[in-house]
Amino acid sequence: MSKLRGPGGDVLADNPEVTLTRYALGLTLYLDEPYVWATEGAAALLRRFLQLAPAERLTWYTTSTLPEWHRFTPRVADDVLASLSVSWADVRVRHLFTFRLVDDLGAPGLGFIYRELDAARGRRGFLQVLLPETLDPKQLLQLAKEIGERWPLLCGVGGYVGTWNEWVKSTAFWSLYRSSQRYLGLDIQDPDAMSWCVGEGLPGSNWLTLVGDGLAGKLGMDLAALKARSWTPEVHVHTLKGTTLIQAGEAPTLGDVNALEYPSAYAEVARVLELHFVKKPTEFWGGFQEEQKTGAWLRRFVFPEDLR
Template sequence: MRENIPIIRVRNDYGDVAVRDGVILCFFMRRSHGELAPAVWRALQAYHRAISPASLNWYGSDDGDTLPLDDQGWEHIRKTLLERPWAGAGRLASLSDTPGEAGGYHFDYEGRQLDHPLSSRKEGVTSGVSFSFPTEYLLEHGPAHLRALALELGRELPFSFGYASLAFVSHPGVWYGVRRQLLDLLQRYLGLDLYLLSETSDVIGTGARGAYWLTFLGQPLLGRLGGAEALRDKLPFPEVTFEPMESERLLLTLGEWPDAMDTEKGAVPPQYRALARLLEPYLCEEGGLWPPMNRDYMHRWLRRLCP
């Protein structure tokens, strides 16, 4: 329900907002950048049309600077996406509403070349794209609008897995700097996603990351789960809706609104538990050398809805 969505602002040592509440939409595609580029460009344009024209103001340049997203910047993004035939690994596009503090609108794309020597050594490497929104966008337009937009974007992208969820929104990787401040929030709000597109893209392959408000299932994952009809039998909850998509894909919606799953107010909804258990054998492994969010911590956190 909308009244249960928390307002979150996590500040760094300088007083800047490093993390805020919002909604994240991610898709993972076991394809190389050259195959994906036109679809990613169309999805970016659809995202930009759906939000305020002034919502994306900055982009990351090739040399690491953050520059104003003017006409020249858009042309740079277009050329980067459409005229680079391949990419070994890395962030090919990063756009946001603010250059410093965490705003609500972010677009990030990790384009990979799966047959590149660096990528081919990693069994789980894949391309990934994310779109974020401030919570205010969800509250103003409603969950049906955001779901329809997510479905529109998903139709453009040949995903193997995707999701939309309430989330701790930040610039890519910035939450690492305030990770200790996030620990209590992560323990309380089980429905808020902590995402790092680059890391997940390195390991997810054709697996899953968890059960979310909107869970997009592509191939071969949907087939491994038994297909859409088998999932209907295994998820017999009135809150769950099934939206078949082309190319034998499926969108599962686990409720009218995304759920923050505030442990101080109630239990995890049973449909989330049931889907999480079905996906558990296919969950990816994340986590690195950033204590306390190391590999063991992230293993437990990604499975927080499974017990």
């Protein structure tokens, strides 16, 4: 059982110290050219994250090579950064290598999560940046532009995103399922599951949607036509080095239907990109899986009747 405390803010009713879900202002990025990320990209982006994040709130870190979580303090930051990269002399993809830096061992509201996966084995690596929901969204937009200019991406989404407790994943996703019915602008990602699918399509769209040139070519997307399209004034298309960034509105929104907030710019972008969404995404847990609604949720702005 859980007790609702706001959009994406549930705790266990019988243990309120355990967070089930939260929401944050974040980017979920699916990565191209894993060697670049393994040698320098992930560490460089972590440094940039530490410039933006309130570092005093970051308390725990671990990797898949460590047996337990460790306390994070500014004194260990250099060692943590060093542990994230491989040298050019030993360049390789560390398949399944994972790094996590968070403020909460349950559902993080602040964090940096990186997973290295070998595309030759059918999956794509991912990186998730979680920042406070009170952060000026312009800073997230600027970060997305910097990443798109400098680092190789397959695709990504940014805006308000639900986070979840991996130790009680099914219960957490029931909470997110309820939130998804009220907050249309709240993005939900299960990057580990989506890593199997994003080589064949986009993982949805949100306030910010990033499309790498390589994936766009594979999907037959005409990026020049996308840029030249007659969008409403709320939508902006930014052409970056190797990536196209579509911005749906000046700022992100939760799209609270109870407050009659409809994210029309989100819907406009979704209707244009839906043809290129993942066709059969792996079902999210909880209510999404039980009701078989993951695909319908992904296309909620295009076929809202499918959510009923």
